Amino acid sequence: MNSLDSALAGKLMVICAGAGGVGKTTVSATVALGLAARGGRVALVTIDPARRLAEALGLDALGNLPQVVDVDRFGGSGVEMQGELAAMMLDAKRTFDELIALLAPTLAMRDEILGNPVYQHISTAVAGSQEYTAIAKLYELEHGADYDVIVLDTPPSRHAIDFLDAPDRLIGFLEGRALAVFLRPTGHAIRAAGVAFAGLRRIAGTGLLDELIALFRQLSELLDGFRQRAADVRELLMDPASAFLIVTSPERAAVDEALFFAAELDRAGMHRAGVIVNRVHPIDPTDLDVAVTAARLAPILGSSLAERTARTHAEVQRLAQRDAAAIARLRSALKSEPVSLAERPADVHDIPGLMALREELFERDDEQGTHRHIAPVGSRDGENPALQQR
Amino acid sequence: MIGKRFLLVAGKGGVGRSTVAVALGVAAARSGLRALVVETAGRADVTPLLGRSAGDPLTEVELLPNLHHVTIDRRGALEEYLRREVPGPIPAAVLGRSSAFQLFVEAAPGMSDLLTIGKVWELGQRPRHTPHAHPYDLVILDAPASGQLVGLLAAPGTFSRIARVGPAARQAAGIERALTDNADVGAVVVATAEQMAVTEALGLQATLSERFGVEVGAVVVNRLLPARFSLEDGLALAAAPDDPAIRSARWFHARAQAQRVEFERLVGQLQAVACITLPLLFEAELGLGHLEHLADLLVGRNHEQPG
Numbered sequence: 165m166n167s168l169d170s171a172l173a174g175k176l177m178v179i180c181a182g183a184g185g186v187g188k189t190t191v192s193a194t195v196a197l198g199l200a201a202r203g204g205r206v207a208l209v210t211i212d213p214a215r216r217l218a219e220a221l222g223l224d225a226l227g228n229l230p231q232v233v234d235v236d237r238f239g240g241s242g243v244e245m246q247g248e249l250a251a252m253m254l255d256a257k258r259t260f261d262e263l264i265a266l267l268a269p270t271l272a273m274r275d276e277i278l279g280n281p282v283y284q285h286i287s288t289a290v291a292g293s294q295e296y297t298a299i300a301k302l303y304e305l306e307h308g309a310d311y312d313v314i315v316l317d318t319p320p321s322r323h324a325i326d327f328l329d330a331p332d333r334l335i336g337f338l339e340g341r342a343l344a345v346f347l348r349p350t351g352h353a354i355r356a357a358g359v360a361f362a363g364l365r366r367i368a369g370t371g372l373l374d375e376l377i378a379l380f381r382q383l384s385e386l387l388d389g390f391r392q393r394a395a396d397v398r399e400l401l402m403d404p405a406s407a408f409l410i411v412t413s414p415e416r417a418a419v420d421e422a423l424f425f426a427a428e429l430d431r432a433g434m435h436r437a438g439v440i441v442n443r444v445h446p447i448d449p450t451d452l453d454v455a456v457t458a459a460r461l462a463p464i465l466g467s468s469l470a471e472r473t474a475r476t477h478a479e480v481q482r483l484a485q486r487d488a489a490a491i492a493r494l495r496s497a498l499k500s501e502p503v504s505l506a507e508r509p510a511d512v513h514d515i516p517g518l519m520a521l522r523e524e525l526f527e528r529d530d531e532q533g534t535h536r537h538i539a540p541v542g543s544r545d546g547e548n549p550a551l552q553q554r
Numbered sequence: 555m556i557g558k559r560f561l562l563v564a565g566k567g568g569v570g571r572s573t574v575a576v577a578l579g580v581a582a583a584r585s586g587l588r589a590l591v592v593e594t595a596g597r598a599d600v601t602p603l604l605g606r607s608a609g610d611p612l613t614e615v616e617l618l619p620n621l622h623h624v625t626i627d628r629r630g631a632l633e634e635y636l637r638r639e640v641p642g643p644i645p646a647a648v649l650g651r652s653s654a655f656q657l658f659v660e661a662a663p664g665m666s667d668l669l670t671i672g673k674v675w676e677l678g679q680r681p682r683h684t685p686h687a688h689p690y691d692l693v694i695l696d697a698p699a700s701g702q703l704v705g706l707l708a709a710p711g712t713f714s715r716i717a718r719v720g721p722a723a724r725q726a727a728g729i730e731r732a733l734t735d736n737a738d739v740g741a742v743v744v745a746t747a748e749q750m751a752v753t754e755a756l757g758l759q760a761t762l763s764e765r766f767g768v769e770v771g772a773v774v775v776n777r778l779l780p781a782r783f784s785l786e787d788g789l790a791l792a793a794a795p796d797d798p799a800i801r802s803a804r805w806f807h808a809r810a811q812a813q814r815v816e817f818e819r820l821v822g823q824l825q826a827v828a829c830i831t832l833p834l835l836f837e838a839e840l841g842l843g844h845l846e847h848l849a850d851l852l853v854g855r856n857h858e859q860p861g
Contacts, residue, residue, distance in 0.1 A: 184699045185568015212701075214750045281716060372717040413568065416839065417599050448798040457799050464794050469787050476782065476806045477799035479836035486838035509805065510812035511749045 168409075168503055168525050171438040172199065175407045177306060177400070178315045178437065182411035183421040187442040189213050190512050191411045191505070192317035193221065194521040196249055201522070203246030204312040207305055211254050211298065211319050216513035221251045228258050230305070243519055250311070259297035267389035273382060280379045282372075295319055303397045407437035414444055414490035423497050439494055440525070444504040445484040454478050555771040556582040556589075556853065558740040559678050560693050560733070562768065565744035566754040567699040570776040572599040573840060573848065574744045574832070575696040576621075580842075581849035583620035587691040590614065590677060594670050594698055594706070596627035603840055612673070614687070618842075622690070624677065631669040638683060667709030668726055675729050678738075700754050707733065707766050735767030743773045745820065747813035752820045759827060770827050774852070775817060777834040779810040 172178060172195070180192040189210055196208035207230040213223060221233050230250035238245050261278060268274035277283050298319055305314050383390070400406055408429055412422035422439060429436055451457040454474045461470035487504075494502045505524050512521060555561060556578060563575040575591050582589035591600050598608030600623055601615075609615040611627035612634060676682065680689040697703040710730035717723035733739055741762050745755035755773055762768040783791065788807045794800045821829050832851055835844055 183567065185566060215753065216749065285712060285716065371719055372723075375716075415568075416602070417572070418568070448801070451797075451799050461794075461797070461799060465790055469783075469790060472782055472787075473791070473799050473803040477802035480802040480806060482836045482838065489838070507805075509808035510816075513749065 168195070168198075168438060168440075169527050171409075172407070175405055175437060176313055177302065177403075177406040178313065178409055179302075179318060179401075179406065180316065180409045180411050181318045181425060183413075183418045186411050186413045186418050187505075188411045189217065189317050190518070190521070191409070191440055191442060191525075192315050193217065193251075194518050194525055195409065196251070196313075196315040197243075197515075197518050198522040198526045199313050199315070200247040200249035201243055201245055202526075205248045205310070206250070207311040207314045208249065208251040208317075209254055209298070209301055209305070209314065210251065210317045213253065213317075214511065214513050218253065220514045220518075221249075223251055223253050228252065228255050228262070228301075230311075237515055243515070247312075254298055254301055256297040259301050263297075263300050263393075264386070267386040267393070269385060273385055277379070277382045277386075280375065280382065282375045282379045299397050299401075300393070303393065303400055306400060307396075401434055402432075404435055407435045409437050410439045411442060412439065412494070413442055414487035416490070419490050419493060422494065426498055436498070436500070438500060439498060439502040440505060441487070441491055441494065441502045442505045443507040444487045444491070445480055445507050447481070447484040447488050449481060449485070452478050452481055555740060555742060556585065556587065556692055558692065558771075559738040560674070560695065560740070561771075562695045562697050562703070562739070562741040562762070563744060564697045564700065564703050564741055564758050564762065566751045569744050569746045569751050570832075571744050572696050573603065573845070574742065574774050574776065574852070575694050576600045576603050577845050577848035577852055578742065579621045579692075579694050580618070580845050581853045582692045582694070583618060584846075584849065585853075586620070588620050588622070588688070589692045589694060590622040590624060590690045591617075591694045591696055592674055592677060593623075593625040593696045594674075596625055598623075598625050600696060603845060604842060626670050626673050628666050628669060631673045634684070635669055635672065665709075665713060667706045668713045668722075668729075671706050671709055671733070672725070672729055675732055700758055703758075704761060704765075707762075707768075733766070733768075737769070739768050740771045741768050743770055745773060745775055746777050747775055747817040747820070749816055752816045755820065756823055759824065772828045772830050773820065773824060775820065775829060775831045778817065778831045779806060779813055779834055781810060781814070783807040783810070 178192075178195055178199075180188050180195065182188050189212070192210065193208060193213070196206045200206040208221075209230070210218075210223070213221070217223075220237070222231065222237065230252040233249045233251055235245050264277050264283075265274050268277060295318070298316065302314060302316050305311060408425075410422045410425055410429075412418045426436055426439070451460075451474070454471070454477075457474035457477065458467070458471040461473055464470070465473060491502050491504060503525060505521055508517075512518060561578065563571050563578065565571050572593075579589045579591045593600060596611055601608045601617065604617050606615070606617055606623075608623065608625055611625055612630040614622050614624045616622050674693065674695055676684060677690065678693040682689050698706065710726040710733070714723045714726035714730060717726070743755045743758050743762070745751040759770045759773060762770055783803065783806070788804075788811075791800055791804050791807060817831075830852060832848055835847075837844060
């Protein structure tokens with residue numbers, strides 16, 4: 165069945181990942197809306213939504229916590245909102261600052277770190293900080309237990325996998341011998357550090373080095389907190405109630421990236437909920453002979469329009485066949501049925517548009533008879549049906 | 555466009571930057587220029603378009619006569635930088651393997667982007683700084699998506715302001731000067747006629763010219779549908795009975811109209827920048843023939859001046 169219902173049953177956390185430009189933000193908004201319509205308190209964390217989508221969801225308001233989307237916004241779109249949708253736009257810098265504030269043992273330490281010029285660049289400019297803060301926010305929201313399901317849109321990374329590595333990178337960074345070498349050089353490490361420092365001084369000068377060392381010393385005070393947080397995040401990502409939805413377009417490069425990411429998830433022991441292929445041209449391989457179709461349609465459309473119509477159909481079907489081949493490739497490589505979303509004439513950035521996508525992703529309530537029940541929030545080790553299946 | 559030394563091909567993810575970058579490379583190579591297409595972060599999206607596999611990182615490979623390709627990865631760029639720039643008693647390989655040094659590269663603001671953009675800059679030097687390397691007439695950067703490109707271009711400035719002193723800060727300041735406000739550096743912004751892609755293209759065009767002094771030679775609107783159906787045709791199709799071919803034509807017409815709205819918004823706001831359109835090719839995979847066709851359109855007479 166072309167449906168996400170069974171794949172998402174019992175999930176507490178849905179992470180949408182994929183190459184840039186495939187429509188992750190739209191898909192994650194659709195999934196969150198679909199789950200909320202079914203009856204659940206759903207939080208949607210987006211990274212960089214299109215302005216009109218942000219407006220449609222009321223994301224223009226400030227704040228680094230999800231805000232409930234006013235139910236009036238769904239009025240007239242035929243949605244019966246059984247649950248509640250809250251949405252937020254991630255502010256990477258602010259999330260990073262909040263984490264430091266939470267983990268710093270004293271206010272003075274917090275201020276020292278937040279004021280360090282190197283920290284200010286790390287928290288905004290350095291590659292990976294957005295991935296890390298996305299995951300930190302996920303953890304914070306999950307821990308707060310205010311929501312039944314959290315749907316996360318991931319940053320527009322060229323490598324979706326950066327996202328998975330983020331907590332490990334942080335642990336590795338803080339626990340690694342390298343940091344110890346900087347902070348407490350002993351024995352053999354003194355010589356190694358001596359070599360590295362000589363090279364660094366040669367290249368970077370001492371000013372930057374001193375600021376970096378100062379920051380490392382300050383961050384090392386927070387090490388236990390970081391270590392615990394990173395371990396918790398890792399556990400959260402491994403949890404069977406956390407699942408990744410891989411989003412792709414039918415284009416070769418995006419499919420390559422999706423397959424690579426799926427393999428990395430499998431290797432890491434994380435859980436795939438499914439693959440969504442966005443922007444699929446629906447296949448309808450009849451009437452492909454342009455001359456025959458044009459002749460058949462000529463009495464209705466006139467010969468000129470009939471010829472253009474027949475030619476257009478043959479062209480669009482060439483793309484449809486490419487898309488079908490991409491879906492077949494995903495199906496055979498991943499041993500699961502991809503869910504397709506049809507290519508639309510224009511970007512989706514309003515509630516009715518999201519509702520139309522939802523019809524394709526989820527089974528309709530009237531066909532199903534009953535509303536699928538979202539798993540209640542429970543302790544992470546017993547009450548969750550997804551856990552019990554394992 | 556291909557008269558520059560450096561050409562940045564920028565735009566939102568998924569709009570076809572790699573296709574445009576390699577088509578520009580084909581155009582340059584055919585006009586007798588020795589051209590290089592550069593990808594970053596170890597990616598090689600360009601080579602499959604020409605039915606080739608990529609070389610190892612930092613290995614320059616000839617894909618077609620006069621058209622070369624290289625992908626830059628951070629570790630390779632670091633080791634090469636150390637070999638070149640840190641003469642003296644500490645061997646580059648030892649330093650490159652030093653965990654303290656790698657930590658520094660991870661943590662120093664802009665250092666990793668600096669190494670990447672520094673390598674791009676080196677690829678355009680005549681003579682090359684890398685021993686035995688051949689110079690290029692044109693270096694085309696298949697740039698990362700918008701936000702990351704800004705980080706990459708800002709890296710030399712970020713680093714030189716933070717480090718202030720030392721050889722790396724001086725080099726960074728040198729690269730910043732070489733890549734900004736320089737007539738040898740140009741950019742092409744790629745978009746599709748969709749809302750987000752157009753918005754990002756307009757933002758990038760402004761950022762590149764105002765913040766970095768990089769002239770945007772053209773905005774390329776990729777995958778544009780032709781105006782095949784008139785408004786009357788649209789009404790006739792809407793009134794016709796449901797049929798596979800008629801459904802395809804209705805979809806095509808609706809899409810072409812939606813594209814028109816975004817295309818006109820783009821052209822209306824671009825002011826002095828030329829807009830080049832490339833058609834949607836109804837092909838499963840693009841091959842050399844298609845890239846040559848796109849190359850003709852990019853450097854030919856298909857330029858639609860705004861108005």
